[in-house]
Amino acid sequence: MAFDLQEQEQIEELKGFWRGWGRWIAALVVIACLGYLGMKGWHLYRAEQAEKASAVFARMETALPGGDLKQLKAISAELRRDYASTSYAPRAALLTARVAFDKDDYKLAGEELSWVIANAKEADVVAVARLRQAAVLLDQKQYDGALKEVSAEHPAAFDGFFLDMKGDILFAKGDAKGAAAAYKSALAKLAPEEPMRDFVQAKIDAIGS
Template sequence: MAYDLQEQEQIDTLKAFWSQWGKLIGGAVLAVSLGFLGVKGWQFYQRSQAEAAAVIYSQLETQLQGAKLEQVKSTVALLQRDYPASALSSNAALLAAKLAFERNDLGFARAQLKWVLAQQGDEVVTAVARLRLATVLLDEKQYDAALAELSLPRPAAFDSQFLDLKGDVLVARGDSNGARESYKAALAKAAPDAPARDFIQTKLDSVGN
C-alpha cells in the first residue's frame, strides 16, 4: 500500500516515538497491570483468610457454649497460629481467658490475655485485655503486677473501671487509704447513670469515707 508524503512522515514520527519511548511505556503499563493484579490478589487472600478464620471461630463459639475448655484451648491455638493478625483471634483469646478464669485455670487465662496485649491491636480490645489481666493477677495475689497493668495508658472510657479495680487491689494489699482514694476517683469518672456506681459506693463505704 502506497502512502503519500504526509502519511509517511506521520508513520516515521510514530516509529521514532515508539523506538525512543516504547519500552518505557510498555514497562509502565505492565507495572500498573501487575500492581492492579497484586492488589486484587491481596484482597482475595485477605478475604479467604477472614472466611477461614470465621469458620474456626464459629467452632469456638459452640465449644464455649458447652464450656469445653480443652477443645477451646486447641481451637484458640489454631487461630493464633494460622491467623494471628485476625481480630477474631484476639476476640477468641479474650473469650477463652474468661472461661479459663471461671474454671480457675489462671495460668492459661493470663497467657491468653498477654497474647492479646502483645498484638498491639484495637485500643478497646487492649484495654479489656489489660483490665482482665489485672483481675487474674489480683486473684493470683500478684498485687504489684496488677497495679502496674492498671497504671498503663487506656481510653478515657475505661478510667472508672480501672480505678475501681485498682481500689480492689489496694484493699487486698491492705492499703485502705489508697483504696478509698481510688474508689472516689472511680466514682468521679463514672457516668451518672452507670450501673456500677452503687457497687463502687458500697465498696467506698466499706473502707470508710
C-alpha cells in the same frame, strides 16, 4: 498516507520520546496493574481467611457452654496459628482466658491474655485483655504486675474501669486511702448511665473515706 513536513517532525519526536521513555512508562503501567491486582488479591485473601476463621470460631461458641477447657484451648490455638490476622483469634483467646480464670487455671488465662495484648489490632480488645490480666494477677496477689497492666495506655472510654481495677488492687495491698482515691476518680470518669457506678460508690462507702 502522506504527512507534511511538520507532521513528520512531530512523529519523529514522538518516536524519539518513546524510544527514550517508552520502556519506563510501560514498566510503570505493569507495576500499577500488578499493584492493583495484588491489592485486590489481598482483600480476597483476607475475606477468605475471615470466613474460614468464622467457621472455627463457631465451634468455640458451641463448646463454650460446656466449659470444656481442653477443647476451647485447642480451638483458640488453631485460630492463633492459622488466622492470627483476623478479629476472631483475639476474641477466642479472651473467651478461653475467661473460662480458664473461672477454673482457677491462672497460667492458661495469663498466656491467652498476653497473646491478645501483644497481637490484637483493636485497642478496645487490648484494653479488655489488660483489665482481665490485672484481675488474674490480682487473684494471685501479684500486685505490682496488676498495677502495671492498669497503668498501660488504653482508650479514654476505659478510664473508669481501669481506675476501678486500680482501686481493687490498692485495697488488696492494704492501701485503703489510695484505693478510695482511685474509686473516686473512677466514679468521675464513668458515664452517668453506667450501671457500675453504684458498685463503685458502694466500695467508697465501705472504705469510709
